[in-house]
Amino acid sequence: MGNMSPEHIIGDYTEYVLQHFNSEPRTIYVSKIETPFPAGKLIVSRTDLAGNITHMNQAFIDMSGYSEAELIGQPHAILRHPDMPKAVFKEIWDTASEGNKWHGYVKNLRKDGGFYWVHATVIANIRNGEMMGLSSVRRQASMSKIAESEALYRKMLEQEQS
Numbered sequence: 001m002g003n004m005s006p007e008h009i010i011g012d013y014t015e016y017v018l019q020h021f022n023s024e025p026r027t028i029y030v031s032k033i034e035t036p037f038p039a040g041k042l043i044v045s046r047t048d049l050a051g052n053i054t055h056m057n058q059a060f061i062d063m064s065g066y067s068e069a070e071l072i073g074q075p076h077a078i079l080r081h082p083d084m085p086k087a088v089f090k091e092i093w094d095t096a097s098e099g100n101k102w103h104g105y106v107k108n109l110r111k112d113g114g115f116y117w118v119h120a121t122v123i124a125n126i127r128n129g130e131m132m133g134l135s136s137v138r139r140q141a142s143m144s145k146i147a148e149s150e151a152l153y154r155k156m157l158e159q160e161q162s
């Protein structure tokens, strides 16, 4: 997962450096341009146990702005947006690792610096009692849930950074 490239960014942007759990710090460029969720579609991906992307559908590729080749094998954190608190991702991993389904709201970062909100579920793929990987299916998030999540995540981020 390399740094983002300013030449791929659309519009005005702000630079951030994200510290990742399992990879090098990454320079990202973030605009305020929202891409609406594709009506009637589901955005689907699967990861291995380390959170590296192993499968995805076309809607996932289209919304990320990356090509399939750029996504396969990359940490799912390639879509991490700086407005997302770390605690949300910890809750995703803790819940799914215990065999439970997590659902909640995620703001994702696109290759072009823009963002999109999703209502995501994450669940472990368990075969013969063994965890093989994880899956996520994302639906459109309502405007009210997006507004609620924005306010909550802003508070959580402030706490994490204080």
Ligand SMILES: Cc1cc2nc3c(=O)[nH]c(=O)nc-3n(C[C@H](O)[C@H](O)[C@H](O)COP(=O)(O)O)c2cc1C
Pocket (backbone or CB within 6 Å): 018, 019, 020, 021, 022, 023, 045, 046, 047, 051, 075, 076, 077, 078, 079, 080, 081, 084, 089, 090, 092, 093, 106, 108, 122, 123, 134, 135, 136
């Ligand atoms: C199946 C699955 C799907 C995930 N989808 C996303 C996603 O869409 N966006 C995202 O930022 N993180 C997603 N994550 C969480 C990432 O694995 C990671 O925890 C998060 O991006 C923060 O990574 P970092 O701590 O390495 O920066 C997903 C995890 C799993 C298991």
